[in-house]
Amino acid sequence: MSTITTLINNLSQSEAQTILHALVKNDPELTQRITELASQQLTGVDTEAVAAEVYAGLDALTREEVWDRAGDTRDGYVETGEAADEMIDEVITPWQAEITRYQTIGLQMEATLTCMAVLQGIHQFATESANPFKEWAGDSLPVYADEVVHTWRKGEPDEGDVAELCEFVLEELGGWVQV
Known part of the structure; x- marks a missing residue:
């Protein structure tokens, strides 16, 4: 298992949300990509x-x-x-x-x-x-x-x-x- 996968798998929900908020705060392209991925995950x-x-x-x-x-x-x-x-x-x-x-x-x-x-x-x-x-x-x-x-x-x-x-x-x- 890669280091990033291990890191992600061991984040608490609060930690993951904090990191996501920090990432999307200054990156509109990443914001759009996360929105698309979330929509794909939640639809259907x-x-x-x-x-x-x-x-x-x-x-x-x-x-x-x-x-x-x-x-x-x-x-x-x-x-x-x-x-x-x-x-x-x-x-x-x-x-x-x-x-x-x-x-x-x-x-x-x-x-x-x-x-x-x-x-x-x-x-x-x-x-x-x-x-x-x-x-x-x-x-x-x-x-x-x-x-x-x-x-x-x-x-x-x-x-x-x-x-x-x-x-x-x-x-x-x-x-x-x-x-």
Whole structure:
């Protein structure tokens, strides 16, 4: 392994960011090249894989874990519904962060595709899963879908993106969630 590769592999995230900022500060050509490389690295959302990952994450939740989390804690009492909501939130929140991240760096198409895929995964779990956990999650799943759409909308998508998401929700999800 070369010395530069070893050096790069051993930088902390903070150190790498500091070095990148210093490099691009005075070199417009390098700034353009880094922008191009970052765009290549970040574009292309595999919507089927994202939907499958969301579905799998939700389908892996168990009633037993609800029972383990519910009840008396040192911070007070946790209702079973509250425990189930926390578990769903743990699956969905990272995807909301991903949508926001794409929008923050100007990749609205990727944000829209990720939003669609997350909605698809939640909808698939709500309509197809035989997991007994759904007894605890049932009514809250559309609420989580609404929250995903709300997160996406905070990124101020343009009219075309809104129309695209509306069409997707209507055609693929039967209008299951409001856009």
